[in-house]
Amino acid sequence: MRVYPGQVEEILTIAGQLSARLTCPPQAVPAPGQFVLVKDEQADLPFPLFLKELSPQGFIAAPFTPSTWSPGTSLQLFGPHGRGFHLPDNLRRLGLIALGNTVARLLPLADTALSQHTDVALFTNNPLPAIPYALEVFPLSTFPEYYTWPDYLVVDLPLESIPRLRSILRSPDQLQCPTQALILTSMPCGGLAGCGVCALLTRTRKWKLACKDGPVFALSELEW
Numbered sequence: 399m400r401v402y403p404g405q406v407e408e409i410l411t412i413a414g415q416l417s418a419r420l421t422c423p424p425q426a427v428p429a430p431g432q433f434v435l436v437k438d439e440q441a442d443l444p445f446p447l448f449l450k451e452l453s454p455q456g457f458i459a460a461p462f463t464p465s466t467w468s469p470g471t472s473l474q475l476f477g478p479h480g481r482g483f484h485l486p487d488n489l490r491r492l493g494l495i496a497l498g499n500t501v502a503r504l505l506p507l508a509d510t511a512l513s514q515h516t517d518v519a520l521f522t523n524n525p526l527p528a529i530p531y532a533l534e535v536f537p538l539s540t541f542p543e544y545y546t547w548p549d550y551l552v553v554d555l556p557l558e559s560i561p562r563l564r565s566i567l568r569s570p571d572q573l574q575c576p577t578q579a580l581i582l583t584s585m586p587c588g589g590l591a592g593c594g595v596c597a598l599l600t601r602t603r604k605w606k607l608a609c610k611d612g613p614v615f616a617l618s619e620l621e622w
Contacts, residue, residue, distance in 0.1 A: 431482030493548030
C-alpha cells in the first residue's frame, strides 16, 4: 500500500461542517470519487477522505474531518484507492443527487462538467458551500419533475440510504439514463485485507467491496 506524508495546513468550515486543507505529495491526491485513507497519531484506524477541490500543495477534503485536527497535525495518507467517477464524452446534461451529509464530494465532478460546457443540476437538501455560478440547485423533492432531463446521473449515496432510492429513482429497470453511485461506508482496510466491512450486494446476487470494486459503481449493477 502506498504511504505518503501529509499535514493539516488549515482548518475550514464548509457549509457548517469541519474540513481541512491538506498538504501532501501530488501522488496522494485522490481523483474525484476516489479516496485516501488518512491516519493521525491519535487514530486507531485510518478513515477515508474524499476530494472537494485541489489546492496548490495538496487538496481540500470533503467534510467530515476530526475535531482534534489543527494546523500542523501530521498525517499518513494511504492510497489513493478505488474507482472514481467517469463521465462520458459529449455529455450535455449532468444530474447530481446528494443523499450523503454534504454536496462537497460531487463538486469536483460539477467543476469538470461545467468546464466542458455541460449543463449541471444538483438536487439536495444539504446546506450549500460556495458553488459555481452556473451550477443550478434544486430541492431533492423536485427531482421527479426533472426525471427525464439528465443524459447522465451521479448519486452520492451512503450505503444505509440505498433503500431510499426507489422513492427517488423508481427502480433499476426504470432508470432513464446511465447512473453512477458513490457508495459511502466505512472502508478501514482500503482493499488490502478484504475485511468485508464495506461489502454490498449486486443484482447478480454477488458481493462486491466498496473499497476495491468501487466506491463508484454503475447503479444498474447494484441491488436496490
